[in-house]
Every structure is written in C-alpha cells, then in structure tokens.
Amino acid sequence: MKKFEYKMIAGSPHERIFDDEGMLRDYGAEGWELVSVIYPVKPKNKGLRAKAALYYLKRELQN
Numbered sequence: 713m714k715k716f717e718y719k720m721i722a723g724s725p726h727e728r729i730f731d732d733e734g735m736l737r738d739y740g741a742e743g744w745e746l747v748s749v750i751y752p753v754k755p756k757n758k759g760l761r762a763k764a765a766l767y768y769l770k771r772e773l774q775n
Contacts, residue, residue: 715773719744723765736767744769 721739723732736746748768 716770717773719769721767721769723767725764732765732767739769743771745771 723735746767747770750766752765
C-alpha cells in the first residue's frame with residue numbers, strides 16, 4: 713500500500729498570485745504533487761481578510 717506525506721504552504725499575497733508558479737515548479741521537481749488550492753475569498757468582515765492562497769501538496773514516501 714502506498715504511503716504519502718503532505719504539506720501545506722501559503723502563496724504570495726493575492727495581488728501577486730501568479731508569482732507562485734516558480735515556487736510550485738520547484739516543489740514539483742522535488743516530487744510534490746499539487747492536490748488542492750484554497751483561494752482567499754474576501755469576507756464581509758474586513759478584519760478577517762485572507763491574504764494568500766493555500767496550496768496542499770503530497771508526495772509518495774520512499775521505502
């Protein structure tokens with residue numbers, strides 16, 4: 713049975729989200745696979761504003 717490790721990383725502030733491409737390519741070169749992205753949604757309560765996308769990655773553990 714395959715086993716995986718997981719990682720969550722925060723990206724650039726939402727104004728610069730496209731700057732994250734190079735970072736994600738680097739993780740891909742290390743064997744990480746992007747499995748999910750949580751993009752910040754501007755909530756009505758301005759005090760709770762999220763500023764960066766969250767990326768969830770996984771890679772297979774080596775025996």
